[in-house]
Amino acid sequence: MxxxxxxxxxxxxxxxxxxxxxxxxxxxxxxxxxxxxxxxxxxxxxxxxxxxxxxxxxxxxxxxxxxxxxxxxxxxxxxxxxxxxxxxxxxxxxxxxxxxxxxxxxxxxxxxxxxxxxxxxxxxxxxxxxxxxxxxxxxxxxxxxxxxxxxxxxxxxGFVVFRSREELAAVLQPRCPEAITRRAELLASSPEPLYSPGMSRSDVLDAAVTELRDAFLRQRRGAGPPDDDQAVRLAHALMFTPIRDACMALAVPPHTSLTREAEEVWLTLVRELPPPHRAEAALYLGYTALMRGEGALAGMALANAVEADPDHMVAQLLQTAWNIGTDPAKLAGLADLSTAVDLGLSPPSEPGSGAERDRGRRSGPPRGMR
The missing domain is CATH 3.40.140 (Cytidine Deaminase; domain 2)
Structure with a gap:
């Protein structure tokens, strides 16, 4: 590794x-x-x-x-x-x-x-x-x-040290394999869950932004993982290129409360989404972890992304950069901010915010989202 x-x-x-x-x-x-x-x-x-x-x-x-x-x-x-x-x-x-x-x-x-x-x-x-x-x-x-x-x-x-590599790898495992199976079936039968008749592409993109912002707000409230309907809608929301650029932009600068919060949201979605849709969340997690210097987690997340979608070019390129030890500072401009949408996210309030609770959760053996 x-x-x-x-x-x-x-x-x-x-x-x-x-x-x-x-x-x-x-x-x-x-x-x-x-x-x-x-x-x-x-x-x-x-x-x-x-x-x-x-x-x-x-x-x-x-x-x-x-x-x-x-x-x-x-x-x-x-x-x-x-x-x-x-x-x-x-x-x-x-x-x-x-x-x-x-x-x-x-x-x-x-x-x-x-x-x-x-x-x-x-x-x-x-x-x-x-x-x-x-x-x-x-x-x-x-x-x-x-x-x-x-x-x-x-x-x-805000880094976490795990007792073993196996303990670290366990944080990426599905929370509920049965839920993954259900959601794979729902995604196969719901090609456009964010679309309603009469909606323009801009309207659909706005719906995707709303889904992602709601996921962050649920994270801050400690509401737990998404249900089946929310997971399916989020899986599609992450597929928009402007959403991808916005999600990757949240990784820079590293070490902010919003960056740590985003890392937890991506980790949740890696555990809650089936392939190939899981690849997007794993890509964002890998990039965020890499920019924060959590190299082992970054490598595992990027491998997870490529496994979920072997044809995902961005995940492949980022995994190659990680694999040869590219200085993370050289990857800071990877997100195309010119096409990124505004997710309408402000940093979580301090103290006692959801992000702070999550940091505490990450200090011990995996449980909950970790």
């Missing part, structure tokens, strides 16, 4: 390898276990760029995985990589997975990429053992991840 550095925290100082290891859950969005984590260093300096996480491979697949992952850093944006291997136990010879590190070093050298650091940790938990592969005197115990600089920065920005 790929992820990206959350905007606004890339200058947070990681003072030593222990801090870097402890910060991984906040950089990835979940606690990696039995994993290889590759952190690219951007040119100039050592700002974190592309990040990749993969399961530790079987020994016979180590060379293949190194050949597949390292070349993704071989571009003008990166000048080297930090390697972190998570899992296993050290022995009298040092950290485990040394053969795998050798394969990674082989491919790094082939692409003239610098190995900034090679680190190992048994797990990302307070007190877990960690060590450096290239310096036998470098090592110690992992500090509390919640006390790192990155933790403070990401918590302030």
């Amino acid at each position: 790929t992820t990206s550095t959350p905007p606004g925290i890339s200058r947070a100082t990681l003072r030593n390898p222990a801090d870097l290891i402890a910060s991984l859950p906040y950089l990835l969005g979940f606690r990696p276990a039995d994993s290889l984590v590759l952190l690219g260093h951007r040119v100039p300096g050592t700002t974190i760029g592309l990040m990749l996480r993969a399961d530790l491979p079987a020994r016979e697949l180590q060379a293949e995985q190194a050949d597949a992952l390292i070349p993704r850093f071989a571009n003008r944006e990166h000048n080297g990589v930090t390697v972190v291997l998570v899992g296993g136990s050290a022995d009298e010879n040092g950290p485990p997975h040394r053969e795998f590190l050798a394969e990674l070093q082989r491919v790094l050298a082939r692409h003239s990429l610098r190995l900034f650091h090679a680190l190992w940790a048994s797990e990302i938990e307070p007190g877990a053992e960690w060590a450096c592969y290239l310096d036998p005197d470098c090592g110690g115990v992992v500090p509390d991840p919640q006390e790192t600089v990155i933790a403070a920065a990401t918590t302030e920005a």
Whole structure:
């Protein structure tokens, strides 16, 4: 999987390898276990760029995985990589997975990429053992991840850390498979649920705007997921190009209360709509998460969009950009504001707004919309 550095925290100082290891859950969005984590260093300096996480491979697949992952850093944006291997136990010879590190070093050298650091940790938990592969005197115990600089920065920005990648993936699963089946049948038999005889295209677009605005208002009231009729109408509302541009425009600037609220609305619709209509909501969720720096969620959402509609060109293009580690700042202008409609949304009131309640809900294991 790929992820990206959350905007606004890339200058947070990681003072030593222990801090870097402890910060991984906040950089990835979940606690990696039995994993290889590759952190690219951007040119100039050592700002974190592309990040990749993969399961530790079987020994016979180590060379293949190194050949597949390292070349993704071989571009003008990166000048080297930090390697972190998570899992296993050290022995009298040092950290485990040394053969795998050798394969990674082989491919790094082939692409003239610098190995900034090679680190190992048994797990990302307070007190877990960690060590450096290239310096036998470098090592110690992992500090509390919640006390790192990155933790403070990401918590302030509203990010959530899940206990595992599986827990993060679960937030995209349908809330009710039976409802998805019902709505697929309704959508197949209701080609124009927003249209009534005599309505112009402008009238239909106005109806679509109303449906979407009502979805946000229900979110603020904590009214729960849409019913079948609302879901069907929203599925069609999202298909209008001016609506798409307006929805994507809500992702910029990131870290606003309206952006966080929009992310929750898109997540709700990903869980409530059948394919291929789900692709639109998953696209908006992926773009919003990417702009906020929630790279793991962005990747899963974009994969969800492409799975729901393999011919969705915008989802395909954005997934490709995410997959090669494109700086989110370069994607800020993706929405075409010239054709976007005004959704008539103002930021939710503070304090005690729906958005604030949702942020609290996202701080723990998935429940409700998460």
